[in-house]
Amino acid sequence: DTAQTAADSTDVDGEAADSTVDGEAADSTVDDGPTWILGRYDDVPPAPERVVSSGRRHLEVRFSEPVSMIPGQLSNLSVSGPVADTLATTVYSTGPGLRRTVGVHVDALSPGTWTLTGQFPVADSVGNTASPGEIVFDIPDGPDDDAPRVASFLPDSSAGTAVGVDRRVTIWPGDSGGVRFDIPVPGAVQDGLLTARDTSGLDLTNRLRYAAPNLWVFDDSLLGVPFELTATSADSSLAVRYERAGASGTGELSGVVDVRPPAPAGARVVIEAYRSGVSSTSPIRSVTVSGGPFVIRGLPGGLRVTLRAFLDTNGNGTWDAGLPVPFTAPEPVTWLNAPEPVRARWETSLSDTLTIDLHE
Incomplete structure (x- = not known):
């Protein structure tokens, strides 16, 4: 979680800081300096908040924050209730990317109050895995709607x-x-x-x-x-x-990326193309260059693109936000909205330069 605040308005003794200098009012036209961004490293694991049944064999579990499935990790969930204990046979994603809900498939449950216990094979956006826990839910009376849609x-x-x-x-x-x-x-x-x-x-x-x-x-x-x-x-x-789509329906986007001052030896620049106005954690195309000119090919004609460029200092291909302890600076990153949509069968050149500033 992050919070934004201006510089503290009290002095070291807790008294309100004087807004005048030598008896004169402070000049409102003078820049107050940078705004400090206070942050805290996210180490809070996602937690299940509630369970809703969609039929006697299928549960939908809502988490405290968006999560995604951990590839290759099995669940150890079990369900206990008024009749007999059973194992959750499958945990699955209800959609692409990070989502607040995951699905759980179980053996048919009778109406009554049940308890779901164990650890979900999910993690949040920074890799915190869900902690083991339990959550109580009800299976209502009524017909069992178990048909897929x-x-x-x-x-x-x-x-x-x-x-x-x-x-x-x-x-x-x-x-x-x-x-x-x-x-x-x-x-x-x-x-x-x-x-x-x-x-x-x-x-x-x-x-x-x-x-x-x-x-x-x-x-x-x-x-x-x-x-x-x-x-x-x-x-x-x-x-x-x-x-x-045929080749005639796609276009290219070209431009220049400038790293100031020059990037350290071996560092590469990753340039990613996202669909403008669409919330997505995955780019539709990306290229890696050492700097200077770049071309992104195979883009849908008519697409409006937002570009993200970052300096990949460790070569892992993903942007790293850094760490507070031990201190590791975040990888420099910049964004740019392409002013024109991609033109099918043509190369569209950016009028602006993607500039990555390296702050020492």
């Missing part, structure tokens, strides 16, 4: 692409596609929930791949031809046409 088509709206009214999705270079359900669907293809056919009617369903408990993605070979994906939910069936 489509949550989103990939690339989804968080990446700047949504299924429009014409139900078409364009796959740009570097993108991948798929379908995310609201609950785990390991048998989506076998059960007929997903089918894929090309424009001639050829069945391409065998090119769908099971990637996560609630996520199916496309084999790379499927993206070579236009095809129609049909997703069947509990109460509807939706067909979406996927088509890869």
Whole structure:
């Protein structure tokens, strides 16, 4: 957590500081100096706050802050209640990136009060893992609504692409596609929930791949031809046409990055392109240069881009915010909004220079 404050307005004895100098009022036109930014290192782990059931086998757990799944880490969650204890068989992400909720799949629970205990395989944005704990929740009486529903088509709206009214999705270079359900669907293809056919009617369903408990993605070979994906939910069936963008639909963005004073030997500059106006933790393209001219290729035509450039002093490819103890300075970083959208089939040159200032 961070807080912003001006310089302290009291002296060392706790008395209010005099706003006059030699009996004259302070000149309001004089710069008061820099504003201090006080910060505290975030070492608070994310904690589960509440559980909501969506059917007798599926729980949605809300955390105190946005979290993401830790790849390869298994959960040790268990559920105890009025009948018998059971293990949570699957923990899964409810969407891309950092989110306040994760899904938990369990054996069918009877109505009543239950307790979820253990450690979630999740971490916050700075890597703090969730602490073990327990949280109480209720399974209400009533019919068990356990049917899967489509949550989103990939690339989804968080990446700047949504299924429009014409139900078409364009796959740009570097993108991948798929379908995310609201609950785990390991048998989506076998059960007929997903089918894929090309424009001639050829069945391409065998090119769908099971990637996560609630996520199916496309084999790379499927993206070579236009095809129609049909997703069947509990109460509807939706067909979406996927088509890869051709080279004529993409453009380039070029510019110059200037490091002042010159960067230390071996340091590289990472330049990342983000979709302007879209909250995303992942760039759509990035390049690494030693400084000077750069070109980012394969950008969607018409895209408005925000660039982030940082000096990668340790070579890990990601921006590091530094540490208070032992003190490690943050890697210098700068942002720039491209004034013009990317033009398909053309190279758009930035009129401004990306300048990274190294403060000694």
